[in-house]
Amino acid sequence: MKPYQYWKVIKERKWIVIIAFVTTVLTTFIGSLLWPPLYEAIATLVLDYDSSNPMNLSNVPMTGLTQSVEYINTQVEIIKSRRVAVDVIDRLGLDKHPEVIRKFNEAKEGNPLFLWRRENDNMDIRTWLAERFLSRYIKVEPARDTRFLYIKFYSSDPNFSAEVANTYAKAYSAYNLEMKVQPFKEAGQWFSEKLKDVKSKADKASEELREYQKKKGFVSIGSGYYDDALQRLDQINRELVDAKAKLYEATVAMKRVNESKGNYESLPEVISNAFIQNLKTEKIRLEMALSELSGKVGKKHPQYIRLQSELQTVNTKLNAEIKNxxxxxxxxxxxxNLRVNNLQKALASHKSEVLNLNISRYEVDSLSRETEAFKNTYDTVLQKFNESALQSDINRTNVFIVDMAVPPTEKYSPKLKLNVALAVLVGLFLGIGLAFLFDYLDDTIKSEDVIEKNFGIPVLGTINQSNSGR
Structure with missing residues (x-):
């Protein structure tokens, strides 16, 4: 169709366009006047975090977290949650409010024209308020590129709207504080139980250490005491080595004595003795003198007797010295042999003592480490318990109410001017659409183009309708 043909269709069916336009505008206008008004009350919150807070014991930086989109969206959903809604119901006593009870009864009875919108008979008023009424009229909007949140509530009563919006802000602030404090309270309870358990174990370990020290008869075994014991053991070892060397030498000497079978003069100890060698020399001299004198005088000669007596004395001394x-x-x-035996016994005894000392040292060290570990654990748990207790007592939240909602003086909806303006556009498009629809359904011949298109024959001419009727 050509542009003039569109205009021709609209012109021919102008009454359809006018009726649709007027009907739409009038219906919207009357409906806007009769529709129950809604009033919007707005409470303004800001999410903040003071990173310089001296009570931030957990040392968790939250500045980036509170600025993130995820965090803001999470807070929006928390405000709209059933948990906060129930708190609002309790704070305002909505389940006992006459007007709310009336609306609840109407919702349960339902509208005859909209039976599918009837509420479940088993739903109580608190559930209906939290899941149907409040969730329907509450709206939470974050301000773009800021940490501001706007809590908006809509109702037909401006005072009620402001009251509910402010109560939502307070309930959310309280719940936010509870979410921060509750984990520390639960952690405090856990640390309290853990503290008792760790203290019991620490006391038990200390008692075991004291009992062991008392049983062994010492207070502690230092490294110096243990080193002294090792030094004494090493000294006995060295003395035993020397004693065994001397025993070996004595054994060799004793073996030579036994093998000599009484011929002791050939023993190295005898040969190397200067006094014995002198006696032997003297003995030889006397024997030679006696031999020489025996050829000259008789055995009863005084000089012979004297030399013989001297020889006998030398032999006696020689035998006595060899015997010594x-x-x-x-x-x-x-x-x-006795020293080696004694040292071996002393070594065995000292080895046993050092071994027992080493075992005792290990036991004491082990018990001491266990006791110290439990004490350190106790100190750590006690510190965490004190931190948790302190955090749970801090009545501080990062949610601040900037502006409390005030009862609005102007209704939020319906917006008469906007509705009428939209009705004008909708009515105009609806009328034009109906005009073209009726034109499409009309199969009469309206122009030469239709004849040429549908029948394939040219139009030779047209005869205009005469106003005189001839």
Missing amino acids: IIDAIKQDYDSA
Whole structure:
């Protein structure tokens, strides 16, 4: 269709356009006048966090968190939650308000024309208020690029709207504080129970340490005491090595004595003895003198008797000195053997003592570490308990009410001017649409183009309708 044909259709069916337009505008106008008015009350909140707060024991930076979109959206949903709605109901006593009870009864009875909108008979008034009434008329909007939140509530009573909006702000602020404090209270309870358990274990470990020290007869085993014991053990080892070396030498000497079978003069100890060698020299001299004198004088000669007496004296001294050496060898062997035995016993005894000392040291160290660990754990738990108790007592939240809602003086809806303006546009488009619809349904021939298009024959001419009727 050409542009003039569109205008022709509208012109021919102008009454349809006018009727649709007028009907839409009048219906909207009358409906806006008769529709129950709603009043909007707005309470303004701001989400803030003071990072310099000295009571921020948890040291959790929240500045970025409170500025995030996720955090703001979370707070919006919390405000609209059933938990906050129930608190609002309790604060205002809405479930006992006569007007609210009347609306609840109307909702349960339902509208005859809209039976599907009838409320469940089993739903009580508190559930209806939280899930139907308040959630329907509450609106929470965050201000863009800020931390402001606007709590809006709509009702037919301006005072009621302001009261509910302000109560929502207070209930949300209280719940926000509860969410911050409650974890610390629960943590405090947990730390309190843990504190008792850890203290019991620490006391038990300390008691075990005291009992063990009392049983062993010492207070503590320092590293110096243990090192002294090791040094004594090392000293006994060295003395035992020396004693075994001397015992070996004494054993060798004793073996030579036994193998000599009484011929002690060939023993190294005898040969190396200067006094014995002198006696042997003297003995040889006397024997040679006697031999030389025996050829000259008789055995009863005084000089012979004198030399023989001297020789006998030398032999006696020689035998006595050799006997002393043999006795000394035997005595050295017995002494060396006895010392080795004594040192071996002392070594075994001291080894046992050091071993027991090492075990005791390990036990004491283990019990001391266990006691110290429990004490450290107790101190840590006690610190956390005190922090939790302090945090749970801090009556501070990061939600602040900037502006309380005031009863609005102008109604929020219906907006008469806006509704009429929209009705003008809708009525105009509706009328034009109906005009083209009726034109589409009308199958009469209205122009030459229709004949040429539908029948495929040219139009030779047209005869205008005569006003005279001829």
